[in-house]
Amino acid sequence: MRTLSKDEQNFYWNQGYLIIKNVFNEHEVAAMAAACDEWKKFGKLLGRTWRDRNTVIWVDKDEQNETMVRGMQWPSYHDHVMDSIRRDERLLALVEPLIGNHLKQIINQVHWKKPGSQTSWALHRDVRSRRPFEAFRDLATSYVQTGIAIDPHRVENGAMQVVPGSHKDCSNNQFDHEGVSFVPEYDDDPRKIDLIMDPGDVAFWTPFTVHGGGFNTTAGMDRRLYINGFVIAENCDRGELVWDHGHTVPLEGEQALIQCEHIHEYEHPVYPADYHMSTAVSD
Ligand SMILES: O=C(O)CCC(=O)C(=O)O
Known part of the structure; x- marks a missing residue:
């Protein structure tokens, strides 16, 4: 199984990001794309942002005032394709040299950037x-x-950007208060690069690495990124256990407290009127 070499591990810790090519094959990518298409149809049918416990679909209007799906959280509670990818042992083999194999998952998210x-x-x-x-x-x-790149990630369709080394510009205890938000001072940072990826490639980045991304200016190229965030289980009170000392753990029973503070009070799906992609604390 493909793991990270010492050089790759050093690169990740020094640069704050890493790309590994060809982790998932074209059939797996096609299956993820098809699953996302179904979620997009569902989101359009709903017509507005929707939440059921940890699962959220962000629905919005595009520039032509048409309903569009910008992203979603936790498809994996309901979707076996997305679920099998998030706990695929190839992902664990790549993450394990960095944070071990007893892990919780706190992010399971798709970002859509549709053409234009x-x-x-x-x-x-x-x-x-x-x-x-x-x-x-x-x-x-x-x-x-x-x-995970589902579509080709290119500059023109809004590939994610990172600022290598930016994770070293600050320390943990700078963030023990509210108010940390966007960092526009990095917009013109000469270190900033585009993460150019092909479908099936996987990018890795740290919680302190400055990153973001531009617009999809193409006429016909979608840009979907399947984001999964893992954390050493002992060091986190939130999230779903995903790897128990290397053994995969399915999503069963009550959903865990992750970002939805009132998760145990939900009796049915809700349409939070004030929940908007641009203001959501989500990634
Ligand atoms: O989807 C993107 O291009 C940006 C992703 C991102 O910023 C994040 O997941 O925090």
Whole structure:
């Protein structure tokens, strides 16, 4: 099984990101794309942002005032394709040298950028979304975010951007208060690069790495990224156990507390009127 070499591990810790090519094959990518198409249809049918416990579909209007799906969280409670990919042992084999094999998952998310859309994620550090702060210990060395390219990621369709080395520009204890948000001061940072990926490639980044992305300016190329975030189980009070000392754990029973603070009060799906992609703390 493909794992990370020492050089790749060093690259990740030094640069704050890494790309591994060809982790998933074309059939697996096609299956993810088809699953996403179904979720997109479902989102359009709903016509507005929708939540059931940890599962959220972000539905919005595009520039032509047409209903569009910008992303979703936790398809894996309901979708065996997305579920099997998130706990595929090839992902574990790549993450394990960085944070071990007893892991919780706190992010399971798809980002859509449809052709011509103005969807983007301004530069930020994911640490801003790790709330409450005290639920996440030793974040810098305990948490790895992964992103699987479902479509080709190119500059023109809004590939994710990272600022290599930016995770070293700050320290953990700078973030023990509210108010950490976007970091526009990195917009013109000469270190900033586009993460060019082919379908099936996987990107890795740390919670302190500055990243984000631009618009999809193409006429016909979707840009979907399947994001799964893993954390050393002992160092996090939130999330679903995904790997129990190397043994995969299915999503069964009551959903865990992750980001939905009122999860155990939900009796049926809700349409939170004030929940909007641009303001959601989600990544
Ligand atoms: O989808 C993208 O291009 C950006 C992803 C991102 O910023 C995030 O997951 O935090």
